[in-house]
Amino acid sequence: MFEKMVVMVTGGAQGIGKSIAEHYCQQGARVVITDMDKEKGESTATELSVNKGTCTFYPLDVREPSEIVTVMKAIEDEFGQLDILINNAAINKWKSPYELDIDEWDNVLKTNVTGPFLCSREAAKLMKKRKKGSIVNIASTRALMSEPHTEAYAASKGGLLALTHALSASFQEDGIQVNAISPGWIETGDYEQLREVDHVQHFSNRVGLPKDIANACIFLTHPENRFVNGENIVIDGGMTRKMIYEE
Numbered sequence: 001m002f003e004k005m006v007v008m009v010t011g012g013a014q015g016i017g018k019s020i021a022e023h024y025c026q027q028g029a030r031v032v033i034t035d036m037d038k039e040k041g042e043s044t045a046t047e048l049s050v051n052k053g054t055c056t057f058y059p060l061d062v063r064e065p066s067e068i069v070t071v072m073k074a075i076e077d078e079f080g081q082l083d084i085l086i087n088n089a090a091i092n093k094w095k096s097p098y099e100l101d102i103d104e105w106d107n108v109l110k111t112n113v114t115g116p117f118l119c120s121r122e123a124a125k126l127m128k129k130r131k132k133g134s135i136v137n138i139a140s141t142r143a144l145m146s147e148p149h150t151e152a153y154a155a156s157k158g159g160l161l162a163l164t165h166a167l168s169a170s171f172q173e174d175g176i177q178v179n180a181i182s183p184g185w186i187e188t189g190d191y192e193q194l195r196e197v198d199h200v201q202h203f204s205n206r207v208g209l210p211k212d213i214a215n216a217c218i219f220l221t222h223p224e225n226r227f228v229n230g231e232n233i234v235i236d237g238g239m240t241r242k243m244i245y246e247e
Contacts, residue, residue, distance in 0.1 A: 001223050003027075005030070008084070011035055014035075031053070031054065033056070068122050072123065082127060084133070085135045090112045096148075112159075135178045136181060143157035157182075182233070194207050205237075206237065
């Protein structure tokens with residue numbers, strides 16, 4: 001169902017973004033990944049093109065509006081369309097609120113909220129020409145619960161959830177659906193190093209994998225799944241639903 005469709009994944013060089021790109025390639029889509037890491041981005045695009053399908057890389061700093069416009073123009077010139085945008089690029093800053101300076105705060109907000117807004121706006125300009133499109137914002141369960149010293153990240157992901165339903169309302173006349181996914185614990189490192197206590201914190205009895213988020217993206221953006229709109233889907237193995245009492 002994704003053949004001949006064009007999919008853009010920000011932060012697609014590694015981790016969750018790479019898995020999302022890989023799954024769309026497997027579904028026959030033409031995939032564009034963007035990332036600030038040019039070396040990893042080019043390597044990932046080559047790997048996916050050889051093993052999975054068609055994948056193109058463009059370097060992109062989502063904090064820079066002019067770079068976003070340039071990439072969208074390149075996509076239009078190369079493919080003539082954009083069907084799906086996955087706003088995945090994000091950063092974190094673990095630091096006490098007593099010590100977090102304003103530049104660090106602004107950097108997280110610019111990357112995690114302003115970037116997805118700008119990417120969505122420019123993507124929508126292409127999508128509205130064909131009166132259809134789908135945008136998925138990768139948020140976080142940290143928009144709903146917190147650990148100490150995550151103020152900037154939590155605020156940014158909470159803002160991204162609000163942005164999701166606001167854009168859904170604004171883009172409705174253009175046939176563009178906008179949804180969010182809030183991952184819980186998704187292990188992008190060595191899964192085998194996880195402990196039993198890590199897994200049993202989840203109703204699903206395991207820590208999440210990047211493919212769990214990729215599969216949710218496929219579900220939300222499927223051409224026959226147009227009725228889910230303005231929603232946030234929590235993908236965390238039930239972790240945020242589990243009642244925990246200290247003994």
